[in-house]
Amino acid sequence: QSTxxxxxxxxxxxxxxxxxxxxxxKKIGGDISVLVxxxxxxxxxxxxxxxxxxxxxxxxxxxxxxxxxxxTLAPLILATQKQFSFTHILAPATAFGKAILPRVxxxxxxxxxxxxxxxxxxxxxxxxxxxxxxxxxxxxxxPIKVVTVRGTAFPxxxxxxxxxxxxxxxxxDYKTDLVExxxxxxxxxxxxxxxxxxxxxSGGRGLKSGDNFKLLYDLADKLNAAVGxxxxxxxxxxxxNDLQIGQTGxxxxxxxxxxxxxxxxxxxxxxxKDSKTIVAINKDPEAPIFQVADYGLVADLFKAVxxxxxxx
Amino acid sequence: MSRVLVxxxxxxxxxxxxxxxxxxxxVVTDGVKHSMNPFDEIAVEEAVRMKEKxxxxxxxxxxxxxxxxxETLRTALAMGADRxxxxxxxxxxxxxxxxxxxxxxxxxxSKDEKADIVIVGKQAIDDDSxxxxxxxxxxxxxxxxxxxSKVEKTDAGLTVxxxxxxxxxxxxxxxxxxxxxxxxxxxxxxxxxxNIMKAKKKPLKKLTAKDLGVDxxxxxxxxxxxDPPKAKKKPLKKLTAKDLGVDxxxxxxxxxxxxxxxxxxxxxVPDVDTLVAKLKEGGHV
Numbered sequence: 315q316s317t318x319x320x321x322x323x324x325x326x327x328x329x330x331x332x333x334x335x336x337x338x339x340k341k342i343g344g345d346i347s348v349l350v351x352x353x354x355x356x357x358x359x360x361x362x363x364x365x366x367x368x369x370x371x372x373x374x375x376x377x378x379x380x381x382x383x384x385x386t387l388a389p390l391i392l393a394t395q396k397q398f399s400f401t402h403i404l405a406p407a408t409a410f411g412k413a414i415l416p417r418v419x420x421x422x423x424x425x426x427x428x429x430x431x432x433x434x435x436x437x438x439x440x441x442x443x444x445x446x447x448x449x450x451x452x453x454x455x456x457p458i459k460v461v462t463v464r465g466t467a468f469p470x471x472x473x474x475x476x477x478x479x480x481x482x483x484x485x486x487d488y489k490t491d492l493v494e495x496x497x498x499x500x501x502x503x504x505x506x507x508x509x510x511x512x513x514x515x516s517g518g519r520g521l522k523s524g525d526n527f528k529l530l531y532d533l534a535d536k537l538n539a540a541v542g543x544x545x546x547x548x549x550x551x552x553x554x555n556d557l558q559i560g561q562t563g564x565x566x567x568x569x570x571x572x573x574x575x576x577x578x579x580x581x582x583x584x585x586x587k588d589s590k591t592i593v594a595i596n597k598d599p600e601a602p603i604f605q606v607a608d609y610g611l612v613a614d615l616f617k618a619v620x621x622x623x624x625x626x
Numbered sequence: 627m628s629r630v631l632v633x634x635x636x637x638x639x640x641x642x643x644x645x646x647x648x649x650x651x652x653v654v655t656d657g658v659k660h661s662m663n664p665f666d667e668i669a670v671e672e673a674v675r676m677k678e679k680x681x682x683x684x685x686x687x688x689x690x691x692x693x694x695x696x697e698t699l700r701t702a703l704a705m706g707a708d709r710x711x712x713x714x715x716x717x718x719x720x721x722x723x724x725x726x727x728x729x730x731x732x733x734x735x736s737k738d739e740k741a742d743i744v745i746v747g748k749q750a751i752d753d754d755s756x757x758x759x760x761x762x763x764x765x766x767x768x769x770x771x772x773x774x775s776k777v778e779k780t781d782a783g784l785t786v787x788x789x790x791x792x793x794x795x796x797x798x799x800x801x802x803x804x805x806x807x808x809x810x811x812x813x814x815x816x817x818x819x820x821n822i823m824k825a826k827k828k829p830l831k832k833l834t835a836k837d838l839g840v841d842x843x844x845x846x847x848x849x850x851x852x853d854p855p856k857a858k859k860k861p862l863k864k865l866t867a868k869d870l871g872v873d874x875x876x877x878x879x880x881x882x883x884x885x886x887x888x889x890x891x892x893x894x895v896p897d898v899d900t901l902v903a904k905l906k907e908g909g910h911v
Contacts, residue, residue, distance in 0.1 A: 383797070384760065385769055409790040413772045416725070416757035420764035425726040425845030428755045438849060443753050447644040448653050451849040492769035493799045496785070500792040509791075513910070537911065545809065555775065555810060556793045562665075562749065562809060564791070570910045581640070591908055592892070593901065599894075607892040609904050621898040626911050 315344030315436060318394065320387075320405035320414065323350065323358035330510050331406040333470035336365055338463040339404050340471065341433040345369050347398065349483060351379050351390055359480055366476035374483035381495025382410060386488045388417040393484040395422070400458070401436070407462035419460040426460040427452070429565075431467035445561035446584035465509055466567040466588065501554050503541075508557070511540035513570045516559055516586070517552070518544035520575020520596065520615055524552040529616070530574060533623045542566065542586075544576045560585035575615045578603025595619065627683040628742035628801065630673040632707065633732055634666040634689045636698040637752040650850040652721070662698045665747025667705070668807040671814035672777060673745050674706035681779050684708050686739055690728050692716040696830060703825035704817030710830040711735060715842065719835075722844035725753075729761035730840045736766060738838075741802070743784075748773050748806040759806035769799040775810040865893050872896045 317339045322329045332348075339346050346367060350359040351374040359373045372394060378386050391414070395403065403418065405411030407429040419426035432440030434451065439461065443450045508514065515534045517527055527541070534541045542564070543557040559566055561581040571589035576582060578594070578601055586592070587606050594607035595615050604610040611618055638644065639659040646653055662670075676682035687702035689695040690713040699710035713731050715723055736744055744763075749756035763770035771777065771786035775794065778785045783800040789808045817825070835842050867874045874896075895901045905911045 381795070381797070384763075384772070388764065409773060409788075412756050413760060413770070416760035417764040417770065419757075420726065420729060420761035423726075425724040426755075426757055426761075427846075428757060434849075442854070443851070444638070444644045444653065445751065445754065446854055448646050449852045449854050451852075453847040453849055454845070455847060456845050490769075491800065492767075493797055496796040496798055498790070498793065498795045549810065554793060555789045555808075556791060561751065561754065570905070570908075580643075591910060593905070594892075604892065604894070609901055610892055610894045611898065611901050612894060613898075618898055622901065625898060625902045626905075 316400045317342055317344060317346050317402040317404060318400040319348045321348050321350045321362055322406050322410050325352045325355050326357055328358045328361045330470055331408055331465040334465035334468045335404050335406045335463040336471040337468040338433060340367055342402055342436050347372055349394055351387055353377055353380050361473055363478045363480055364473045364476055365471050368476055368478040371478050371480045372483040373480055378489045383493050383495055384414045384417045385490045385493045387414050389488050391418045392421055393486045397484050402459045404461050404463055407464050411462045415460050415462055422458055424456040424458050424460050427454055428462050429464045430461055431464050445581050464565055466565055501556050506540045508540045508542055508564050509566055511568050513537045513539035514542050514566055514568045515539045515572045516542035517547055517574045518576030519546040527553055529619045533619055536623055536626045544582045573603050576603055577601045629684045630676055630682045630743045631686050631736050631741035632669050632673040633746035634687055634698050634702050635663040635750045636660050636691055636695045637663045637750055640664055640751055646851055646853050650852055652851050662701050663747050663750045665807055667814040668811050669745040669747050670702045670705050671812045672807055688735055690715050690731055692720055700825050701817060703828045704822040709828055713833050715835055719842045724845050725755050725757035726761055727842050728758050729765055731838055732762045733765035734838045744804045746806055748808050759804050763804035768802050768804050771799050771803055771805045773808040774805050775808050863893055867896050870900055
């Protein structure tokens with residue numbers, strides 16, 4: 315039994331969610347290899363090589379991997395699989411992992427398993443369906459398991475105590491003319507990243523405008539928190555899409571989640587209900603968000619949030 | 627001009643509260659309102675707009691599932707698809723049908739129908755898999771424009787804006803291509819009554835997976851389906867304003883502070899000061 319973990323990184327460094335995926339790999343058991351592919355991904359490979367319990371790091375460096383397109387990475391993973399015959403191939407359940415692994419699985423004629431939240435044994439996995447309203451335990455019958463891992467469901471593996479051998483991944487012609495990566499517009503922020511933040515302040519339609527999110531940024535600064543949003547706020551154009559928390563956005567589980575002006579549709583609850591402590595501020599006492607909140611404040615957010623910010 | 631194949635799935639309506647079956651074999655679907663998967667509505671809308679912009683010559687809607695899937699196909703036809711293909715999958719086979727099976731069906735139909743563009747929703751809101759587009763593209767060796775929030779025709783193919791974790795990404799793909807629709811790709815139209823009537827006359831072809839040479843052998847075994855843990859059953863302390871020493875004397879038109887009649891968990895705090903105290907108590911600040 316052996317597992318390949320596809321590392322997510324930005325060339326300069328590993329993204330923390332890779333450490334969560336590694337932790338799921340350890341739960342599955344057996345030999346673990348990590349594939350790091352990018353244009354110049356030495357630093358990321360170096361970081362992950364320090365994790366304990368990893369036997370080798372396979373590195374593929376080439377300009378063809380610019381933009382981490384599925385059309386170039388899938389053939390690389392398939393070539394790696396051909397050489398090493400892993401029983402499991404894992405990646406984080408992010409936009410990156412979700413775009414690539416099903417493409418790999420189809421080529422292997424395997425039914426992939428998306429967004430697992432638990433590992434019962436090497437063949438049996440737990441995942442949510444219906445926006446987290448039901449928990450499915452399933453046995454994968456295909457010989458190779460292709461799995462994406464929900465980061466918040468597994469603790470991050472520390473990057474220390476190990477010294478895995480760094481080797482070259484199988485070489486090949488991974489160039490493609492099917493797709494050309496053009497550009498990325500990443501939202502710039504000095505705040506913690508949403509999926510790994512300890513505290514999150516999140517806003518909904520109740521904020522009424524993008525400008526009013528300033529109230530939340532001020533509160534977030536006090537709490538060293540990340541800022542998120544409900545789908546309604548994103549659809550209304552208040553904030554960019556990458557702030558969306560919910561069934562189809564990001565899944566988060568911080569220590570403290572402050573929902574401001576969010577009614578709490580089940581699709582939103584699916585993305586945040588595993589938070590340790592939930593605070594809801596909403597003027598509508600009937601808002602469903604209060605049913606999952608540890609502390610609810612029925613109040614006008616435009617008064618309550620500045621007051622809260624000033625008193626913290 | 628392109629021929630567009632668009633995949634539509636019949637799912638439990640997004641507003642229905644899901645109930646897990648007592649025997650834990652699945653969720654209750656009988657007598658429950660079903661609709662087209664919301665992401666697939668966006669896919670249909672995009673395909674129909676391509677036709678309206680004269681970028682596409684024909685829009686073919688496909689659904690794999692039991693007989694009732696034809697209702698979903700009629701909705702797609704009412705939204706503007708030209709014709710429909712129902713690949714009937716029912717009973718035990720439908721229970722274990724996975725995106726890989728659907729992808730094989732879509733890939734085969736894309737070849738048979740000479741489609742240039744396949745559009746599907748990025749995920750279905752029942753199994754939340756998010757796999758079908760990627761697998762269909764892989765089986766056809768076509769590029770994939772996943773999680774699309776904007777699709778534009780360019781000389782060489784399509785320019786696709788993708789929703790990724792940190793923001794947005796732009797790629798150029800060749801055609802033929804598979805696109806998966808994200809939430810902000812468009813606002814799907816409602817089917818009007820005249821169009822619903824017209825849709826009844828549009829052609830709908832019935833096939834089986836076998837006709838297409840697709841093996842529906844199960845790839846997974848459902849061990850069980852359970853309710854999510856009632857994680858929020860935290861020690862619930864009911865507080866009154868009095869407990870907190872808050873004077874609520876003027877009892878006129880109570881609208882805000884008091885508890886809503888039934889609430890599973892948590893407590894309502896009367897003011898920001900109490901909230902701050904609670905957050906301090908909890909070590910949050």
